[in-house]
Amino acid sequence: MFSPRVFFRQIESYNLALWPLQILMLLVGVGLVCLLARARPNASRIVATVLAALWLLVGWAYLWSRLSSINWAATYAACGFVAQAILLLAVQVIPRRTGASLAGGFAGLIVMAVAVLIYPGLSLIAGRDWELRKSSA
Amino acid sequence: MTRPIPSSGEEIPVVGLGSWITFNVGDDTQLRDECTAVMQAFFAAGGRLIDSSPMYGSAQETIGYGLEKLSRPQTLFSADKVWIGDPQSGREQIRQSQSFWGVPQFTLLQVHNLLSWKEHLQTLFEMKDAGQLKYVGITTSEGRRHSEVEDILMSQPIDFVQITYNVLDRDVEDRILRLATERKIAVIVNRPFRQGDLIAEMADHPLPDRVSETGAKTRAQLMLKFIISHPAVTCAIPATANVAHVQENMEAATGTVMDPALRKRTIDDVENL
Numbered sequence: 001m002f003s004p005r006v007f008f009r010q011i012e013s014y015n016l017a018l019w020p021l022q023i024l025m026l027l028v029g030v031g032l033v034c035l036l037a038r039a040r041p042n043a044s045r046i047v048a049t050v051l052a053a054l055w056l057l058v059g060w061a062y063l064w065s066r067l068s069s070i071n072w073a074a075t076y077a078a079c080g081f082v083a084q085a086i087l088l089l090a091v092q093v094i095p096r097r098t099g100a101s102l103a104g105g106f107a108g109l110i111v112m113a114v115a116v117l118i119y120p121g122l123s124l125i126a127g128r129d130w131e132l133r134k135s136s137a
Numbered sequence: 138m139t140r141p142i143p144s145s146g147e148e149i150p151v152v153g154l155g156s157w158i159t160f161n162v163g164d165d166t167q168l169r170d171e172c173t174a175v176m177q178a179f180f181a182a183g184g185r186l187i188d189s190s191p192m193y194g195s196a197q198e199t200i201g202y203g204l205e206k207l208s209r210p211q212t213l214f215s216a217d218k219v220w221i222g223d224p225q226s227g228r229e230q231i232r233q234s235q236s237f238w239g240v241p242q243f244t245l246l247q248v249h250n251l252l253s254w255k256e257h258l259q260t261l262f263e264m265k266d267a268g269q270l271k272y273v274g275i276t277t278s279e280g281r282r283h284s285e286v287e288d289i290l291m292s293q294p295i296d297f298v299q300i301t302y303n304v305l306d307r308d309v310e311d312r313i314l315r316l317a318t319e320r321k322i323a324v325i326v327n328r329p330f331r332q333g334d335l336i337a338e339m340a341d342h343p344l345p346d347r348v349s350e351t352g353a354k355t356r357a358q359l360m361l362k363f364i365i366s367h368p369a370v371t372c373a374i375p376a377t378a379n380v381a382h383v384q385e386n387m388e389a390a391t392g393t394v395m396d397p398a399l400r401k402r403t404i405d406d407v408e409n410l
Binding site: 002003013062 | 159161162163164165168193194195227346378
């Protein structure tokens with residue numbers, strides 16, 4: 001539906017428009033992990049609320065406002081992100097079982113490992129470097 | 138080189154301009170300007186028919202941007218599509234497409250991939266009767282739903298049918314192209330290069346000796362010459378975002394076409410790669 005060149009130029013311009021928000025987001029990520037690790041009161045509620053806000057931000061700022069211009073299916077994905085944000089908030093008001101699920105914890109670790117270790121490396125595996133490249137312009 | 142539209146006798150150049158993928162560039166001004174340069178080269182070489190669809194992301198807006206920059210060439214043959222499951226929304230989608238192109242009406246509207254074709258064809262025929270549209274058509278691609286296309290060719294008074302046809306995808310020759318000729322329906326050919334794969338496959342092989350007699354100098358021109366040599370074909374619509382490529386494609390509409398012997402040899406050459 002769109003060429004790789006168009007997609008990567010869009011990613012590039014999106015990142016430039018957000019800069020330096022990426023630094024802040026990294027700090028927010030570290031802060032959320034610390035919050036959970038130290039098991040402060042209301043930690044999970046704060047984490048879920050922040051994640052819901054980020055889901056909404058990505059759904060609106062990227063999927064709805066950017067990607068949908070070259071991929072109409074992104075509007076549906078944006079709606080999915082809104083639904084995910086609502087679920088993240090809803091889970092805080094739904095009574096939960098006590099005790100952590102071992103399977104759930106393991107799944108969470110895998111998702112986190114993919115997000116932190118594998119996903120950022122995908123562009124390197126695909127042959128793209130970290131720096132903005134004039135060749136994509 | 139031109140071919141007549143059988144239903145009207147109007148002549149159109151045998152090479153047009155597609156917009157699938159290549160013109161879907163979002164609101165990236167640099168890429169929009171590059172597409173405008175492609176359109177400028179296309180019109181400068183005598184091109185007329187530009188084809189798009191609501192399914193092609195931002196391609197319609199890119200075309201509208203280019204037409205505005207080029208002061209709206211009067212020779213434009215605007216070919217778009219209606220592509221929406223709800224028949225009641227067809228007219229609204231067409232109005233939106235006209236707004237994206239910046240045209241008061243389209244020259245040709247086609248039912249894209251036969252989606253809700255019975256209802257949309259009714260709408261398009263009504264628009265044609267009301268003078269809001271010149272030609273009505275249907276489209277399919279990559280060999281899908283050919284038997285249904287044949288039924289429509291037999292039963293509906295359409296002006297155009299758009300299908301995939303190239304040196305390797307020749308299923309349409311036996312039935313659809315023959316039917317189109319019998320029913321006096323113009324044929325637009327999409328995916329002439331299989332989205333570039335055909336040219337890539339041929340890259341390491343020399344052009345057949347006799348092909349230069351037709352005026353073809355490159356593999357792209359050879360592929361286009363093959364397509365437009367079929368007497369049922371009215372127009373092929375290669376898509377590109379490259380000025381040199383559009384000029385190369387338009388050159389294929391000059392010189393002569395292939396005779397049946399050379400077409401046969403071209404098929405053999407490509408199938409034996």
